[in-house]
Amino acid sequence: MSHPLPPLSLTDTQSPTPSPQNASAIVVVDAAVQNYQSFLASSLMNLQVYRLNAQEDGIAQLQALLSRYQHLSSIHLICQGAPGQMQLGTTRVCEANLWAYADDFRKWRGWLTDNAKISIYGCDLAANRVGKAFVSWLGLLTGACVRAQSALLT
Numbered sequence: 001m002s003h004p005l006p007p008l009s010l011t012d013t014q015s016p017t018p019s020p021q022n023a024s025a026i027v028v029v030d031a032a033v034q035n036y037q038s039f040l041a042s043s044l045m046n047l048q049v050y051r052l053n054a055q056e057d058g059i060a061q062l063q064a065l066l067s068r069y070q071h072l073s074s075i076h077l078i079c080q081g082a083p084g085q086m087q088l089g090t091t092r093v094c095e096a097n098l099w100a101y102a103d104d105f106r107k108w109r110g111w112l113t114d115n116a117k118i119s120i121y122g123c124d125l126a127a128n129r130v131g132k133a134f135v136s137w138l139g140l141l142t143g144a145c146v147r148a149q150s151a152l153l154t
Contacts, residue, residue, distance in 0.1 A: 023048045024113075025074035028062065030054075030088055032080050033122055044076050058088025059104050066111045073113045075144075081123030084130035095130050098137055105141035116144040124150045 027047045029036050031054035040049060052061050058079075066072070080087045085094035093101060118138070126135045126148035139146040 023069065024072060025076070026050065026065075026069070026072065027076040027078065028052060028065065030058065030077075030079035032087060033078050036078050036122075047076070052089045054089060056089050058091040059093070059101055061089055063104055063107065066108060069111050071113050072111055073116050075112075075116070075118045077118065077120045078122045079120065081125050083124050083127040084134050086120065086123055086125050095134050098134060098141075102141055105138065108141075109143040112142065112144055114143075116142075118142060118144045118146045120146070120148040122150070123148070126150075 025047050027040065027044050027049045029049065029051045031052050040047075050065055052058050066075075077086075077088075085092055087093075120135075124131070126132045127150065131148070135146050135148050
């Protein structure tokens, strides 16, 4: 079952999920990530799952998605990347351009709870000093507790 949700498309989940306006947690998967279903089945079951369009700006897609929600307590972001950078759709976000997206990330505060968490999986974003600083800056901009986990997607 796939429902179009421009510019994102809803992917299959294991069970019924709450409507976007009522959900407290969502999962966003970058289109470049393969084999993410097994990861979802074990760790993020029963959450609303969205997949980014590989041909569009990932930050713009996230803005459009998050604007549909109020009071999100958790965002689980599954993407590819490397130390100090992550790929979202056609957008590579890294230390060099993070501040170009600062206003976009600050807007997330309006859709998140005061104690919200953003978990980033599947890439080595925080594997070095630059990456750890990137994660800290992302937390500062969004107002959320941001954690990057290099969980392997099998």
